[in-house]
Amino acid sequence: MKKTVQGVKMSNKLSRRDALKLIGLSPVAASVLLSSSATTQLEASEDVEGKIVIVGGGSGAIMALSRLQRAIKNPDITIIAPNEVHIYQPAQVFVASGEMEIEDIFLDNNDYIDTDKVNWIKDEVSKFNPDNNSVTLRSGEKIGYDYLIVATGIQSNYEEIKGLKKEDIGTNGISSVYLNDLEYGTAQGATITWDWFNDLKTAAKTKKPKVLYTQPSSPIKCGGAPQKMLYLSADYLKEAGLSAEYTFATGLKSLFHLPKIDQELHKTQKRYDKIENRFQHHLQSIDVKNKKATFIHAYEEEVYDEDFEIYEKVSRADEVVIDYDFIHITPPMSPVDSLKDSNLLDNMGWLEVDQYSLQHKRYKNIFGIGDVCGIPMGKTGGSARHHGPVLVENLISVMKNENLKAKFDGYTVCPLKTQYGKIIMAEFNYKGPAPTFPLDFEKPRWIWWAFDLYMLKPMYKYLMLTGRF
Ligand SMILES: Cc1cc2nc3c(=O)[nH]c(=O)nc-3n(C[C@H](O)[C@H](O)[C@H](O)COP(=O)(O)OP(=O)(O)OC[C@H]3O[C@@H](n4cnc5c(N)ncnc54)[C@H](O)[C@@H]3O)c2cc1C
Known part of the structure; x- marks a missing residue:
């Protein structure tokens, strides 16, 4: 965009060499898509009943919503989220370092929440009442549910x-x-x-x-x-x-x-x-x-x-x-204040979900997705994406009164920017390093920089948030 660093042109116009490298990246992206679609794609064939309430309007909430709509025939979903603007937060780092403009990081939740099919309450939950299956809004109104997905993210204190x-x-x-x-x-x-x-x-x-x-x-x-x-x-x-x-x-x-x-x-x-x-x-x-x-x-x-x-x-x-x-x-x-007074947190102060099933340990009709979850591994959009299919499959099992089968392996990813033009793509799970590609995972590489800067946002916008990936 603004300068040349380490021989890599940081410009909106790609050099021929960089374009060739990006073309080289396309199979990488394609293989990511293929490797995931086999395991995560569910047909909208599940005939289950019950009112599902999702709380939150960020990465996890929208991913859960889209995946549920793809999996369940005529689902009864209410989403409670105050925000129409959806921030692609990983790119805050690129804006902060002059590689993206601030306008580049805003998405519109209206593109993902179809109000003909989903009840969208543009308010915040001020209180969770898990003992009577309801949440209280800031307006004072109480909303009941059969199943609850908590996706309220994290709060900076x-x-x-x-x-x-x-x-x-x-x-x-x-x-x-x-x-x-x-x-x-x-x-x-x-x-x-x-x-x-x-x-x-x-x-x-x-x-x-x-x-x-x-x-x-x-x-x-x-x-x-x-x-x-x-x-x-x-x-x-x-x-x-x-x-x-x-x-x-x-x-x-x-x-x-x-x-x-x-x-x-x-x-x-x-x-x-x-x-x-x-x-x-x-x-x-x-x-x-x-x-x-x-x-x-x-x-x-x-x-x-x-x-x-x-x-x-x-x-x-x-x-x-x-x-x-x-x-x-x-x-x-920490988790958001409205959760702090609830009976839903563990002794470390996070949503008390099982680290594999993402089901609440005490309230079996409640699941978590994203940063709010009290699980040992990272709080990233990458984790939320991997939570999505597990949560949906297990929630449907609960709705069908079946045993839970899907397991989250702890996957998370941290694209560590070591300099302009280089990233260590640190991917790991509960067991240790979990690189998607057979490269030395600890090495800083240009290819990961290009992937993060040019490809991840479109993948997030068109594939992850729509539940396709
Ligand atoms: C600077 C920065 C860099 C990052 N870099 C990366 C990266 O490189 N890679 C990566 O994978 N991740 C990265 N992340 C992390 C990633 O953005 C988060 O992990 C991801 O957004 C988590 O999704 P979430 O749904 O849990 O929370 P969020 O996306 O934060 O969404 C939380 C939502 O809950 C809503 N909400 C909160 N309280 C209530 C309430 N009481 N009632 C209703 N709604 C409520 C909020 O309005 C918001 O819509 C970065 C984040 C930041 C800030």
């Missing part, structure tokens, strides 16, 4: 960081690619972060700015996004012959839980001038005016006990203050 107000994001060197409002269909964090990239570049022309990136220890949607922002902004400066002092402060213990990818990311970091990693650092507060971030560094230390003459592990929690000129914040996240 910026206010848990003391000293930070949402309005501060975009001022005083603060950005956050995650900032969006799904109800009103805005993704201001994406454009704010692209401005932030450019402010950073301007600042780096006169001195090396201190740039801090944070990640909480709570589960977040797209766990790789904090590092995507680190590497893309560092690469943006590198391409201009500039640099900064980078600090990546994460609540986690490593860059990635899969050792091969973790090693590759450490290698990636060497591309950039100097990145200091601070692990197990939990952001507590920020002093917006004075540009100081305070973390709790929680760790265990081996201490020698002279009485018993043994080493023992002692938990420590130190306060650490880091000065910065620019900060990219990834907020702590």
Whole structure:
């Protein structure tokens, strides 16, 4: 679009070489389609009865809706979703790095919700009443159901960081690619972060700015996004012959839980001038005016006990203050507030579904899809797509009073952008790495960049959201 990086033209006009590479990608996409259609396609042949209510209007909800309509003859479906605008959230990262325009990431839920066939209530659920099979809307109205699908996604809790107000994001060197409002269909964090990239570049022309990136220890949607922002902004400066002092402060213990990818990311970091990693650092507060971030560094230390003459592990929690000129914040996240008061969450605070069947463990007529699910693996659109067929098959089994057969294998995907033009396509499931293609999965590749930038959105729009893939 705007520049040439690593010999790859980032332009709306494809070079001949890039076009050829993309043509090379087409069989890849075709094989994805073929490999999935065999296992996920259901004929609209199921003759089952019962009122299904879907709560949510994002990736998981629309995928569930489309798949149910493809599977059940004349289904009785109500969807409760306040938003007509549907944000293709993975592309917030591309907008934030100047590779897409903000207009490119908005879709229209009217294209997927046919109100001649589906009852669409444009409101929010304020209360879940699973003991009497109903939900209460913000308007006060109660809606009953026979079967419920919870697809309310995840909520960003910026206010848990003391000293930070949402309005501060975009001022005083603060950005956050995650900032969006799904109800009103805005993704201001994406454009704010692209401005932030450019402010950073301007600042780096006169001195090396201190740039801090944070990640909480709570589960977040797209766990790789904090590092995507680190590497893309560092690469943006590198391409201009500039640099900064980078600090990546994460609540986690490593860059990635899969050792091969973790090693590759450490290698990636060497591309950039100097990145200091601070692990197990939990952001507590920020002093917006004075540009100081305070973390709790929680760790265990081996201490020698002279009485018993043994080493023992002692938990420590130190306060650490880091000065910065620019900060990219990834907020702590949780399910939406209306779920917090319900009886539907597990002891970790997420929707208590079985990790294989996606059925609620205590309320057998309730299923989950997408980020809200309390399952061990990633919160991504890629997971939601794999939840879809499992959920539909198992829900139909419940409606037919049959045993549940479909199993979710934990699949998730994280396209880790290590620089402009390169992605590590980290695909894994409950058992470990699960690459779709027989390539070394930990290697950063141009082909994945092109796939993510040019092909995934059309696949999402035309195939995933319509339940074809
Ligand atoms: C910056 C960023 C980068 C990402 N990158 C990737 C990526 O590269 N690859 C990938 O696969 N995924 C990525 N994701 C994650 C992906 O977008 C989510 O995992 C996916 O959208 C989850 O779908 P969902 O349906 O669970 O939630 P969402 O799509 O977020 O939808 C939740 C819906 O629920 C609605 N809702 C909330 N509360 C209520 C209520 N009480 N009543 C009714 N409706 C309600 C909201 O309005 C919204 O429509 C990224 C996300 C972000 C933010």
